[in-house]
Amino acid sequence: MGLQRPVEPFHRPYAGPEPPAPGRRPRRLIAVLAAAVALAAAVVATVLVVSGGRGQEAAPRRTPGGPSQPPAARPPGSPGSQGKVIGALPAPCGTVAAATVERAVPKAARRQSANSTLTTCTYSSTGSAFRWLRVEAHLYAPGDTATPVQDAEGYYDAQWAQAHDAPLVRTVTLERRDGLGDEAYRWFKTDEGQPTVVGQVTARVRNAVFTVSYSEQAPRRGPADARERACLDTATAAAREVLAALSHS
Incomplete structure:
Protein backbone atom coordinates (compact mmCIF):
# COMPACT_ATOMS: atom_id res chain seq x y z
CA MET A 1 0.00 0.00 0.00
CA GLY A 2 1.35 3.34 -0.95
CA LEU A 3 1.26 6.54 1.05
CA GLN A 4 -2.16 8.24 1.21
CA ARG A 5 -2.53 11.75 -0.15
CA PRO A 6 -3.40 14.18 2.61
CA VAL A 7 -6.88 15.61 2.44
CA GLU A 8 -6.75 19.25 1.47
CA PRO A 9 -8.91 21.55 3.59
CA PHE A 10 -12.00 23.00 1.87
CA HIS A 11 -11.81 26.81 1.72
CA ARG A 12 -15.33 28.35 1.72
CA PRO A 13 -15.57 31.86 0.25
CA TYR A 14 -16.26 34.47 3.01
CA ALA A 15 -19.69 36.08 3.11
CA GLY A 16 -20.92 38.48 5.74
CA PRO A 17 -23.72 37.55 8.05
CA GLU A 18 -27.15 37.96 6.56
CA PRO A 19 -29.31 40.65 8.26
CA PRO A 20 -32.13 39.30 10.29
CA ALA A 21 -35.57 39.57 8.77
CA PRO A 22 -37.43 42.61 10.07
CA GLY A 23 -39.84 41.73 12.74
CA ARG A 24 -43.50 42.51 12.19
CA ARG A 25 -45.18 44.88 14.61
CA PRO A 26 -48.37 43.54 15.99
CA ARG A 27 -51.37 45.02 14.24
CA ARG A 28 -52.93 45.90 17.59
CA LEU A 29 -49.95 48.12 18.55
CA ILE A 30 -50.15 49.98 15.22
CA ALA A 31 -53.85 50.61 15.73
CA VAL A 32 -53.26 51.99 19.26
CA LEU A 33 -50.54 54.38 18.04
CA ALA A 34 -52.74 55.67 15.21
CA ALA A 35 -55.61 56.31 17.62
CA ALA A 36 -53.32 58.25 19.98
CA VAL A 37 -52.08 60.50 17.17
CA ALA A 38 -55.65 61.21 16.04
CA LEU A 39 -56.73 62.05 19.61
CA ALA A 40 -53.82 64.51 20.07
CA ALA A 41 -54.69 66.29 16.81
CA ALA A 42 -58.32 66.61 17.88
CA VAL A 43 -57.34 68.13 21.25
CA VAL A 44 -55.06 70.72 19.59
CA ALA A 45 -57.81 71.71 17.13
CA THR A 46 -60.32 72.10 19.95
CA VAL A 47 -57.98 74.37 21.94
CA LEU A 48 -57.35 76.58 18.90
CA VAL A 49 -61.07 76.96 18.19
CA VAL A 50 -61.94 77.80 21.81
CA SER A 51 -59.06 80.28 22.13
CA GLY A 52 -60.06 82.03 18.93
CA GLY A 53 -63.68 82.31 20.01
CA ARG A 54 -62.80 83.78 23.39
CA GLY A 55 -60.69 86.47 21.81
CA GLN A 56 -63.78 87.81 19.99
CA GLU A 57 -66.15 87.87 22.94
CA ALA A 58 -67.14 91.26 24.35
CA ALA A 59 -65.87 92.04 27.83
CA PRO A 60 -68.50 91.33 30.47
CA ARG A 61 -70.35 94.27 31.92
CA ARG A 62 -69.59 95.17 35.50
CA THR A 63 -72.33 95.13 38.09
CA PRO A 64 -72.52 97.32 41.20
CA GLY A 65 -70.66 95.78 44.08
CA GLY A 66 -69.18 93.03 41.92
CA PRO A 67 -65.50 92.39 41.19
CA SER A 68 -63.68 94.78 38.88
CA GLN A 69 -63.35 93.59 35.31
CA PRO A 70 -61.54 94.98 32.27
CA PRO A 71 -63.51 97.62 30.38
CA ALA A 72 -65.33 96.60 27.22
CA ALA A 73 -63.18 96.93 24.11
CA ARG A 74 -63.96 99.95 21.98
CA PRO A 75 -64.58 99.00 18.34
CA PRO A 76 -62.49 100.79 15.68
CA GLY A 77 -64.01 104.05 14.62
CA SER A 78 -66.05 104.44 17.80
CA PRO A 79 -66.91 107.96 19.01
CA GLY A 80 -63.88 109.58 20.53
CA SER A 81 -61.38 107.78 18.31
CA GLN A 82 -61.81 110.38 15.57
CA GLY A 83 -62.63 114.07 15.32
CA LYS A 84 -61.05 117.28 16.45
CA VAL A 85 -59.51 117.17 19.91
CA ILE A 86 -60.21 119.79 22.57
CA GLY A 87 -57.45 122.38 22.75
CA ALA A 88 -58.21 124.01 26.12
CA LEU A 89 -60.62 123.79 29.04
CA PRO A 90 -63.26 126.47 29.60
CA ALA A 91 -63.23 128.59 32.74
CA PRO A 92 -63.79 126.33 35.76
CA CYS A 93 -67.06 127.98 36.80
CA GLY A 94 -68.11 128.92 33.28
CA THR A 95 -69.64 125.64 32.14
CA VAL A 96 -72.88 125.52 34.17
CA ALA A 97 -75.53 128.23 33.78
CA ALA A 98 -76.33 130.42 36.77
CA ALA A 99 -79.98 129.34 36.67
CA THR A 100 -78.98 125.65 36.86
CA VAL A 101 -76.72 126.34 39.82
CA GLU A 102 -79.48 128.31 41.58
CA ARG A 103 -81.93 125.42 41.25
CA ALA A 104 -79.39 122.91 42.54
CA VAL A 105 -77.80 125.01 45.30
CA PRO A 106 -79.70 128.24 46.02
CA LYS A 107 -77.53 131.23 47.06
CA ALA A 108 -74.37 129.17 46.66
CA ALA A 109 -70.86 130.27 47.54
CA ARG A 110 -68.39 129.55 44.75
CA ARG A 111 -64.85 128.21 44.99
CA GLN A 112 -62.66 127.40 41.99
CA SER A 113 -59.16 126.40 40.90
CA ALA A 114 -57.59 125.86 37.50
CA ASN A 115 -54.51 125.07 35.47
CA SER A 116 -54.03 124.00 31.86
CA THR A 117 -55.08 120.39 32.42
CA LEU A 118 -57.40 120.41 35.48
CA THR A 119 -60.22 122.71 36.55
CA THR A 120 -62.59 122.47 39.52
CA CYS A 121 -65.54 124.53 40.62
CA THR A 122 -67.56 123.88 43.77
CA TYR A 123 -70.87 125.57 44.59
CA SER A 124 -71.61 125.20 48.31
CA SER A 125 -74.84 126.01 50.10
CA THR A 126 -74.62 128.68 52.76
CA GLY A 127 -77.44 127.03 54.65
CA SER A 128 -76.36 123.37 54.63
CA ALA A 129 -72.90 121.85 54.80
CA PHE A 130 -74.17 118.76 52.98
CA ARG A 131 -75.54 120.45 49.88
CA TRP A 132 -73.11 121.25 47.07
CA LEU A 133 -72.48 120.92 43.34
CA ARG A 134 -68.97 120.22 42.05
CA VAL A 135 -67.62 120.21 38.48
CA GLU A 136 -64.18 118.78 37.71
CA ALA A 137 -62.61 118.54 34.25
CA HIS A 138 -59.40 116.83 33.09
CA LEU A 139 -57.80 117.57 29.73
CA TYR A 140 -55.17 115.54 27.89
CA ALA A 141 -53.76 118.28 25.69
CA PRO A 142 -52.31 117.37 22.29
CA GLY A 143 -49.27 119.48 23.16
CA ASP A 144 -48.51 117.24 26.14
CA THR A 145 -49.07 113.79 24.63
CA ALA A 146 -49.05 112.14 21.22
CA THR A 147 -52.18 110.13 22.12
CA PRO A 148 -54.58 112.55 23.85
CA VAL A 149 -57.79 110.60 23.14
CA GLN A 150 -56.30 107.26 24.19
CA ASP A 151 -54.97 108.83 27.41
CA ALA A 152 -58.42 110.23 28.20
CA GLU A 153 -59.93 106.79 27.56
CA GLY A 154 -57.46 105.28 30.00
CA TYR A 155 -58.32 107.83 32.71
CA TYR A 156 -62.03 107.26 32.19
CA ASP A 157 -61.56 103.48 32.50
CA ALA A 158 -59.61 103.98 35.74
CA GLN A 159 -62.45 106.11 37.19
CA TRP A 160 -64.98 103.45 36.21
CA ALA A 161 -62.93 100.73 37.89
CA GLN A 162 -62.39 102.74 41.08
CA ALA A 163 -66.12 103.35 41.41
CA HIS A 164 -66.55 99.61 42.02
CA ASP A 165 -64.11 99.58 44.93
CA ALA A 166 -64.75 102.98 46.52
CA PRO A 167 -64.29 102.91 50.31
CA LEU A 168 -66.64 104.57 52.79
CA VAL A 169 -69.59 104.69 50.39
CA ARG A 170 -72.53 102.46 49.69
CA THR A 171 -73.30 102.17 46.00
CA VAL A 172 -77.01 102.15 45.22
CA THR A 173 -76.70 102.20 41.43
CA LEU A 174 -73.74 102.34 39.06
CA GLU A 175 -74.44 102.03 35.35
CA ARG A 176 -73.25 103.17 31.96
CA ARG A 177 -75.20 105.97 30.33
CA ASP A 178 -75.66 106.66 26.62
CA GLY A 179 -76.14 110.10 25.13
CA LEU A 180 -73.52 111.92 27.23
CA GLY A 181 -70.38 112.48 25.20
CA ASP A 182 -68.45 109.53 23.84
CA GLU A 183 -69.03 107.42 26.96
CA ALA A 184 -70.44 108.05 30.42
CA TYR A 185 -71.73 106.45 33.60
CA ARG A 186 -74.02 107.54 36.44
CA TRP A 187 -73.45 106.67 40.07
CA PHE A 188 -75.76 107.13 43.05
CA LYS A 189 -74.20 106.51 46.45
CA THR A 190 -74.57 107.23 50.14
CA ASP A 191 -71.69 108.38 52.31
CA GLU A 192 -71.17 106.06 55.27
CA GLY A 193 -69.31 108.78 57.21
CA GLN A 194 -71.75 111.64 56.49
CA PRO A 195 -75.56 111.80 56.33
CA THR A 196 -75.43 112.58 52.60
CA VAL A 197 -76.50 111.13 49.27
CA VAL A 198 -74.58 111.91 46.08
CA GLY A 199 -75.55 111.72 42.43
CA GLN A 200 -72.55 111.68 40.13
CA VAL A 201 -72.04 111.73 36.37
CA THR A 202 -68.64 111.02 34.79
CA ALA A 203 -68.26 111.40 31.03
CA ARG A 204 -65.60 111.57 28.34
CA VAL A 205 -65.70 113.73 25.23
CA ARG A 206 -62.73 113.10 22.94
CA ASN A 207 -59.61 113.98 24.99
CA ALA A 208 -61.38 115.39 28.08
CA VAL A 209 -63.01 113.69 31.06
CA PHE A 210 -65.30 115.54 33.46
CA THR A 211 -67.26 114.67 36.59
CA VAL A 212 -70.30 116.43 38.01
CA SER A 213 -71.31 115.57 41.58
CA TYR A 214 -74.38 116.76 43.43
CA SER A 215 -74.74 116.17 47.16
CA GLU A 216 -77.54 116.79 49.61
CA GLN A 217 -78.46 115.68 53.11
CA ALA A 218 -79.93 112.19 53.31
CA PRO A 219 -83.61 112.10 54.21
CA ARG A 220 -84.19 111.87 57.93
CA ARG A 221 -87.15 109.59 57.38
CA GLY A 222 -87.37 106.82 54.83
CA PRO A 223 -84.61 105.20 52.82
CA ALA A 224 -81.85 107.29 51.28
CA ASP A 225 -82.54 105.56 47.97
CA ALA A 226 -85.69 107.67 47.63
CA ARG A 227 -83.55 110.65 46.51
CA ALA A 235 -76.19 116.04 38.20
CA THR A 236 -77.17 115.05 34.66
CA ALA A 237 -78.66 118.46 33.85
CA ALA A 238 -75.41 120.14 34.88
CA ALA A 239 -73.36 117.52 33.02
CA ARG A 240 -75.16 118.30 29.75
CA GLU A 241 -74.16 121.94 30.07
CA VAL A 242 -70.55 121.01 30.79
CA LEU A 243 -70.57 118.75 27.75
CA ALA A 244 -71.86 121.55 25.53
CA ALA A 245 -69.15 123.92 26.80
CA LEU A 246 -66.40 121.36 26.18
CA SER A 247 -67.71 120.49 22.72
CA HIS A 248 -67.26 124.13 21.66
CA SER A 249 -63.75 124.44 23.13
Whole structure:
Protein backbone atom coordinates (compact mmCIF):
# COMPACT_ATOMS: atom_id res chain seq x y z
CA MET A 1 0.00 0.00 0.00
CA GLY A 2 1.35 3.34 -0.95
CA LEU A 3 1.26 6.54 1.05
CA GLN A 4 -2.16 8.24 1.21
CA ARG A 5 -2.53 11.75 -0.15
CA PRO A 6 -3.40 14.18 2.61
CA VAL A 7 -6.88 15.61 2.44
CA GLU A 8 -6.75 19.25 1.47
CA PRO A 9 -8.91 21.55 3.59
CA PHE A 10 -12.00 23.00 1.87
CA HIS A 11 -11.81 26.81 1.72
CA ARG A 12 -15.33 28.35 1.72
CA PRO A 13 -15.57 31.86 0.25
CA TYR A 14 -16.26 34.47 3.01
CA ALA A 15 -19.69 36.08 3.11
CA GLY A 16 -20.92 38.48 5.74
CA PRO A 17 -23.72 37.55 8.05
CA GLU A 18 -27.15 37.96 6.56
CA PRO A 19 -29.31 40.65 8.26
CA PRO A 20 -32.13 39.30 10.29
CA ALA A 21 -35.57 39.57 8.77
CA PRO A 22 -37.43 42.61 10.07
CA GLY A 23 -39.84 41.73 12.74
CA ARG A 24 -43.50 42.51 12.19
CA ARG A 25 -45.18 44.88 14.61
CA PRO A 26 -48.37 43.54 15.99
CA ARG A 27 -51.37 45.02 14.24
CA ARG A 28 -52.93 45.90 17.59
CA LEU A 29 -49.95 48.12 18.55
CA ILE A 30 -50.15 49.98 15.22
CA ALA A 31 -53.85 50.61 15.73
CA VAL A 32 -53.26 51.99 19.26
CA LEU A 33 -50.54 54.38 18.04
CA ALA A 34 -52.74 55.67 15.21
CA ALA A 35 -55.61 56.31 17.62
CA ALA A 36 -53.32 58.25 19.98
CA VAL A 37 -52.08 60.50 17.17
CA ALA A 38 -55.65 61.21 16.04
CA LEU A 39 -56.73 62.05 19.61
CA ALA A 40 -53.82 64.51 20.07
CA ALA A 41 -54.69 66.29 16.81
CA ALA A 42 -58.32 66.61 17.88
CA VAL A 43 -57.34 68.13 21.25
CA VAL A 44 -55.06 70.72 19.59
CA ALA A 45 -57.81 71.71 17.13
CA THR A 46 -60.32 72.10 19.95
CA VAL A 47 -57.98 74.37 21.94
CA LEU A 48 -57.35 76.58 18.90
CA VAL A 49 -61.07 76.96 18.19
CA VAL A 50 -61.94 77.80 21.81
CA SER A 51 -59.06 80.28 22.13
CA GLY A 52 -60.06 82.03 18.93
CA GLY A 53 -63.68 82.31 20.01
CA ARG A 54 -62.80 83.78 23.39
CA GLY A 55 -60.69 86.47 21.81
CA GLN A 56 -63.78 87.81 19.99
CA GLU A 57 -66.15 87.87 22.94
CA ALA A 58 -67.14 91.26 24.35
CA ALA A 59 -65.87 92.04 27.83
CA PRO A 60 -68.50 91.33 30.47
CA ARG A 61 -70.35 94.27 31.92
CA ARG A 62 -69.59 95.17 35.50
CA THR A 63 -72.33 95.13 38.09
CA PRO A 64 -72.52 97.32 41.20
CA GLY A 65 -70.66 95.78 44.08
CA GLY A 66 -69.18 93.03 41.92
CA PRO A 67 -65.50 92.39 41.19
CA SER A 68 -63.68 94.78 38.88
CA GLN A 69 -63.35 93.59 35.31
CA PRO A 70 -61.54 94.98 32.27
CA PRO A 71 -63.51 97.62 30.38
CA ALA A 72 -65.33 96.60 27.22
CA ALA A 73 -63.18 96.93 24.11
CA ARG A 74 -63.96 99.95 21.98
CA PRO A 75 -64.58 99.00 18.34
CA PRO A 76 -62.49 100.79 15.68
CA GLY A 77 -64.01 104.05 14.62
CA SER A 78 -66.05 104.44 17.80
CA PRO A 79 -66.91 107.96 19.01
CA GLY A 80 -63.88 109.58 20.53
CA SER A 81 -61.38 107.78 18.31
CA GLN A 82 -61.81 110.38 15.57
CA GLY A 83 -62.63 114.07 15.32
CA LYS A 84 -61.05 117.28 16.45
CA VAL A 85 -59.51 117.17 19.91
CA ILE A 86 -60.21 119.79 22.57
CA GLY A 87 -57.45 122.38 22.75
CA ALA A 88 -58.21 124.01 26.12
CA LEU A 89 -60.62 123.79 29.04
CA PRO A 90 -63.26 126.47 29.60
CA ALA A 91 -63.23 128.59 32.74
CA PRO A 92 -63.79 126.33 35.76
CA CYS A 93 -67.06 127.98 36.80
CA GLY A 94 -68.11 128.92 33.28
CA THR A 95 -69.64 125.64 32.14
CA VAL A 96 -72.88 125.52 34.17
CA ALA A 97 -75.53 128.23 33.78
CA ALA A 98 -76.33 130.42 36.77
CA ALA A 99 -79.98 129.34 36.67
CA THR A 100 -78.98 125.65 36.86
CA VAL A 101 -76.72 126.34 39.82
CA GLU A 102 -79.48 128.31 41.58
CA ARG A 103 -81.93 125.42 41.25
CA ALA A 104 -79.39 122.91 42.54
CA VAL A 105 -77.80 125.01 45.30
CA PRO A 106 -79.70 128.24 46.02
CA LYS A 107 -77.53 131.23 47.06
CA ALA A 108 -74.37 129.17 46.66
CA ALA A 109 -70.86 130.27 47.54
CA ARG A 110 -68.39 129.55 44.75
CA ARG A 111 -64.85 128.21 44.99
CA GLN A 112 -62.66 127.40 41.99
CA SER A 113 -59.16 126.40 40.90
CA ALA A 114 -57.59 125.86 37.50
CA ASN A 115 -54.51 125.07 35.47
CA SER A 116 -54.03 124.00 31.86
CA THR A 117 -55.08 120.39 32.42
CA LEU A 118 -57.40 120.41 35.48
CA THR A 119 -60.22 122.71 36.55
CA THR A 120 -62.59 122.47 39.52
CA CYS A 121 -65.54 124.53 40.62
CA THR A 122 -67.56 123.88 43.77
CA TYR A 123 -70.87 125.57 44.59
CA SER A 124 -71.61 125.20 48.31
CA SER A 125 -74.84 126.01 50.10
CA THR A 126 -74.62 128.68 52.76
CA GLY A 127 -77.44 127.03 54.65
CA SER A 128 -76.36 123.37 54.63
CA ALA A 129 -72.90 121.85 54.80
CA PHE A 130 -74.17 118.76 52.98
CA ARG A 131 -75.54 120.45 49.88
CA TRP A 132 -73.11 121.25 47.07
CA LEU A 133 -72.48 120.92 43.34
CA ARG A 134 -68.97 120.22 42.05
CA VAL A 135 -67.62 120.21 38.48
CA GLU A 136 -64.18 118.78 37.71
CA ALA A 137 -62.61 118.54 34.25
CA HIS A 138 -59.40 116.83 33.09
CA LEU A 139 -57.80 117.57 29.73
CA TYR A 140 -55.17 115.54 27.89
CA ALA A 141 -53.76 118.28 25.69
CA PRO A 142 -52.31 117.37 22.29
CA GLY A 143 -49.27 119.48 23.16
CA ASP A 144 -48.51 117.24 26.14
CA THR A 145 -49.07 113.79 24.63
CA ALA A 146 -49.05 112.14 21.22
CA THR A 147 -52.18 110.13 22.12
CA PRO A 148 -54.58 112.55 23.85
CA VAL A 149 -57.79 110.60 23.14
CA GLN A 150 -56.30 107.26 24.19
CA ASP A 151 -54.97 108.83 27.41
CA ALA A 152 -58.42 110.23 28.20
CA GLU A 153 -59.93 106.79 27.56
CA GLY A 154 -57.46 105.28 30.00
CA TYR A 155 -58.32 107.83 32.71
CA TYR A 156 -62.03 107.26 32.19
CA ASP A 157 -61.56 103.48 32.50
CA ALA A 158 -59.61 103.98 35.74
CA GLN A 159 -62.45 106.11 37.19
CA TRP A 160 -64.98 103.45 36.21
CA ALA A 161 -62.93 100.73 37.89
CA GLN A 162 -62.39 102.74 41.08
CA ALA A 163 -66.12 103.35 41.41
CA HIS A 164 -66.55 99.61 42.02
CA ASP A 165 -64.11 99.58 44.93
CA ALA A 166 -64.75 102.98 46.52
CA PRO A 167 -64.29 102.91 50.31
CA LEU A 168 -66.64 104.57 52.79
CA VAL A 169 -69.59 104.69 50.39
CA ARG A 170 -72.53 102.46 49.69
CA THR A 171 -73.30 102.17 46.00
CA VAL A 172 -77.01 102.15 45.22
CA THR A 173 -76.70 102.20 41.43
CA LEU A 174 -73.74 102.34 39.06
CA GLU A 175 -74.44 102.03 35.35
CA ARG A 176 -73.25 103.17 31.96
CA ARG A 177 -75.20 105.97 30.33
CA ASP A 178 -75.66 106.66 26.62
CA GLY A 179 -76.14 110.10 25.13
CA LEU A 180 -73.52 111.92 27.23
CA GLY A 181 -70.38 112.48 25.20
CA ASP A 182 -68.45 109.53 23.84
CA GLU A 183 -69.03 107.42 26.96
CA ALA A 184 -70.44 108.05 30.42
CA TYR A 185 -71.73 106.45 33.60
CA ARG A 186 -74.02 107.54 36.44
CA TRP A 187 -73.45 106.67 40.07
CA PHE A 188 -75.76 107.13 43.05
CA LYS A 189 -74.20 106.51 46.45
CA THR A 190 -74.57 107.23 50.14
CA ASP A 191 -71.69 108.38 52.31
CA GLU A 192 -71.17 106.06 55.27
CA GLY A 193 -69.31 108.78 57.21
CA GLN A 194 -71.75 111.64 56.49
CA PRO A 195 -75.56 111.80 56.33
CA THR A 196 -75.43 112.58 52.60
CA VAL A 197 -76.50 111.13 49.27
CA VAL A 198 -74.58 111.91 46.08
CA GLY A 199 -75.55 111.72 42.43
CA GLN A 200 -72.55 111.68 40.13
CA VAL A 201 -72.04 111.73 36.37
CA THR A 202 -68.64 111.02 34.79
CA ALA A 203 -68.26 111.40 31.03
CA ARG A 204 -65.60 111.57 28.34
CA VAL A 205 -65.70 113.73 25.23
CA ARG A 206 -62.73 113.10 22.94
CA ASN A 207 -59.61 113.98 24.99
CA ALA A 208 -61.38 115.39 28.08
CA VAL A 209 -63.01 113.69 31.06
CA PHE A 210 -65.30 115.54 33.46
CA THR A 211 -67.26 114.67 36.59
CA VAL A 212 -70.30 116.43 38.01
CA SER A 213 -71.31 115.57 41.58
CA TYR A 214 -74.38 116.76 43.43
CA SER A 215 -74.74 116.17 47.16
CA GLU A 216 -77.54 116.79 49.61
CA GLN A 217 -78.46 115.68 53.11
CA ALA A 218 -79.93 112.19 53.31
CA PRO A 219 -83.61 112.10 54.21
CA ARG A 220 -84.19 111.87 57.93
CA ARG A 221 -87.15 109.59 57.38
CA GLY A 222 -87.37 106.82 54.83
CA PRO A 223 -84.61 105.20 52.82
CA ALA A 224 -81.85 107.29 51.28
CA ASP A 225 -82.54 105.56 47.97
CA ALA A 226 -85.69 107.67 47.63
CA ARG A 227 -83.55 110.65 46.51
CA GLU A 228 -81.78 108.71 43.77
CA ARG A 229 -83.74 110.02 40.79
CA ALA A 230 -83.74 113.65 41.93
CA CYS A 231 -79.99 113.68 42.65
CA LEU A 232 -79.06 111.99 39.39
CA ASP A 233 -81.34 114.29 37.39
CA THR A 234 -79.69 117.34 38.95
CA ALA A 235 -76.19 116.04 38.20
CA THR A 236 -77.17 115.05 34.66
CA ALA A 237 -78.66 118.46 33.85
CA ALA A 238 -75.41 120.14 34.88
CA ALA A 239 -73.36 117.52 33.02
CA ARG A 240 -75.16 118.30 29.75
CA GLU A 241 -74.16 121.94 30.07
CA VAL A 242 -70.55 121.01 30.79
CA LEU A 243 -70.57 118.75 27.75
CA ALA A 244 -71.86 121.55 25.53
CA ALA A 245 -69.15 123.92 26.80
CA LEU A 246 -66.40 121.36 26.18
CA SER A 247 -67.71 120.49 22.72
CA HIS A 248 -67.26 124.13 21.66
CA SER A 249 -63.75 124.44 23.13
